[in-house]
Amino acid sequence: MPGTVTMYSTTWCGYCRRLKSQMDREGIAYTEVDIEQDPEAVALVERANDGNRTVPTLVVTGEGGTETTMTNPSLNQVKKALAA
Numbered sequence: 621m622p623g624t625v626t627m628y629s630t631t632w633c634g635y636c637r638r639l640k641s642q643m644d645r646e647g648i649a650y651t652e653v654d655i656e657q658d659p660e661a662v663a664l665v666e667r668a669n670d671g672n673r674t675v676p677t678l679v680v681t682g683e684g685g686t687e688t689t690m691t692n693p694s695l696n697q698v699k700k701a702l703a704a
Contacts, residue, residue, distance in 0.1 A: 624649075626650065627639070628653050
């Protein structure tokens with residue numbers, strides 16, 4: 621089973637744009653959720669980041685079913701989480 625990536629972001633986030641570009645270049649599929657348009661997404665991001673709205677926040681489910689939540693990860697960290 622291939623892994624999945626959900627990226628919680630905003631339209632103005634430079635770090636989000638950079639990571640999306642890197643994942644696009646590597647062929648890593650992801651679902652993007654704009655936290656400014658989704659109150660439930662805001663709550664998830666705040667829980668993952670000690671009450672802060674820090675993006676990009678990613679929820680990665682690896683090939684083996686391991687779910688990892690990461691804030692502003694590197695491309696290599698995303699790849700490792702997808703392989704888990």
